[in-house]
Amino acid sequence: MTNTRRAMFSTLVIIPLLSALPAGAGEAITIFAAASTREAVSDAAAAFSKRTEIPIIPVFAATSLLARQILDGAPADIFVSANRAWSEHLVAADMISATNLRVIAGNRLVLASGDPHPKPITDPKHLPQLLVSERLAMADPNSVPAGIYAREALTGLGIWQALADRLAPTADVRRAMTLAQRREVPFAILYGSDLFAAKDLHEMHSFAPNLHSPIVYLAGLVNRPGRKASASALLDYLASPEGKAHFIAQGFTAPGE
Numbered sequence: 265m266t267n268t269r270r271a272m273f274s275t276l277v278i279i280p281l282l283s284a285l286p287a288g289a290g291e292a293i294t295i296f297a298a299a300s301t302r303e304a305v306s307d308a309a310a311a312f313s314k315r316t317e318i319p320i321i322p323v324f325a326a327t328s329l330l331a332r333q334i335l336d337g338a339p340a341d342i343f344v345s346a347n348r349a350w351s352e353h354l355v356a357a358d359m360i361s362a363t364n365l366r367v368i369a370g371n372r373l374v375l376a377s378g379d380p381h382p383k384p385i386t387d388p389k390h391l392p393q394l395l396v397s398e399r400l401a402m403a404d405p406n407s408v409p410a411g412i413y414a415r416e417a418l419t420g421l422g423i424w425q426a427l428a429d430r431l432a433p434t435a436d437v438r439r440a441m442t443l444a445q446r447r448e449v450p451f452a453i454l455y456g457s458d459l460f461a462a463k464d465l466h467e468m469h470s471f472a473p474n475l476h477s478p479i480v481y482l483a484g485l486v487n488r489p490g491r492k493a494s495a496s497a498l499l500d501y502l503a504s505p506e507g508k509a510h511f512i513a514q515g516f517t518a519p520g521e
Contacts, residue, residue, distance in 0.1 A: 292319040293495050296330040297344035299436040300410065300455050301481065301511070304369070305344060308510040312501050318494050326436035328407040334359055334486055341495035344368070344483045344502075346437075347409035351482045360484040364496075366503035367519045369481040369511035372456035373413050375469040378444050382466040391469065392423045394451075401432040401440040401452035410437035413476040414453040420475035441465065455479070460515035480519065481511070 297305045302324045309320035323330070323340070331350045334340050335357055343360060345351040354360040375385070385391060403411035411433065418424040432449050434440045441462050444452035451468065459465055473479075483502050485495055501507045512518065 291492050291494070292321050293341045293492050293498050294321045294323065294339055295342040295344065295498070296323045296325075296334060296338070296340040296486075297342075298327045298330070298346035298409070298481065299324050299438045300346055300371070300457060301344055301369075302438070303461055304457070304511040304514040304516060307514070308502055308507050309498075311506075311510070312498055316494070316497070318498075320498070326403065326408045328404075328409075329435070337488075339488070339490070340486045341491050342483055342499055342502075343486055344481060345409070346371075346479075346481055347412065347477070348480055348482060349412075350409070351484060354484070354486075359487055361487060364499065365482050365484040366499060367480050368483050368502050368508055370517040370519050371479040371481070372473070372517065373410075373417055373471040373476060373479065374454055374456050374459065374467050375471070376441070376444055376452050376454045376459060376462070376465045377450060377468050378447050378465055379450070380466075382468050384467065385469040388421055388469065388472070391421060392426060394468075395423070396426050396430065398430065398451060399432050399449040400427060400430055401434060401443040401449040403437040403440055404433045404435065405431075408436055409479075410440070410453070410455060413479060416476035417453075417471040455515075456517075457511075457515035481516070 305322055309322055313320050327346045327350045331354055334343060351365055355362045402414045405411035405415035418427060432443060437454055440452045441454055441458050443449045444465055445462055459467055483499055485499055
């Protein structure tokens with residue numbers, strides 16, 4: 265995005281938000297965000313803080329872990345989830361209002377390798393032969409969004425059962441990425457955006473989006489005593505065109521793509 269367009273978005277989005285901030289709004293905002301959003305959320309938080317002088321405290325981990333911590337009373341002001349299910353789980357628990365949920369980004373699911381000379385696989389029929397004899401890293405398929413999407417995709421291809429005993433499940437998608445970077449596993453199922461953060465990994469295959477649930481990132485205000493009033497301004501920024509541009513710049517897709 266050009267500097268001119270950034271300035272335009274700043275005028276349209278940030279100034280109205282600043283005028284609406286109450287006294288004492290300069291207190292730090294704590295944002296719990298999915299591990300895969302580290303770079304995008306950090307960039308967005310830095311831009312927001314620079315213009316508002318409101319400090320942001322980001323906490324990154326698996327969506328499932330963060331959601332459980334919020335349910336246990338962790339002092340989060342905003343929650344950024346890598347799937348709809350965990351957001352709706354907090355809505356059902358009255359920890360987030362459904363009216364405060366915003367879809368801010370999408371993503372792709374890919375098979376990645378640390379091989380410096382990868383041979384991309386365009387036909388998924390060739391995946392079983394490639395994977396059945398190798399260790400495959402992925403986020404925990406029982407609770408972490410990236411792992412859930414991966415299990416859905418492999419099930420859709422009819423190879424989940426054949427691979428079940430070859431998996432190296434991890435606490436979040438970035439740990440699966442690290443295993444591939446260290447060559448502790450030859451392959452990992454990651455998000456397309458993870459490849460922007462891991463320049464030493466290469467895309468082997470992009471899973472068809474109809475093989476898994478839509479990958480969506482949602483942000484919402486956490487209902488808790490003491491939540492910073494300025495948190496709603498940060499939420500509005502994340503959902504604005506400029507806020508979403510931080511995600512696009514890090515390899516995410518636009519919502520709905």
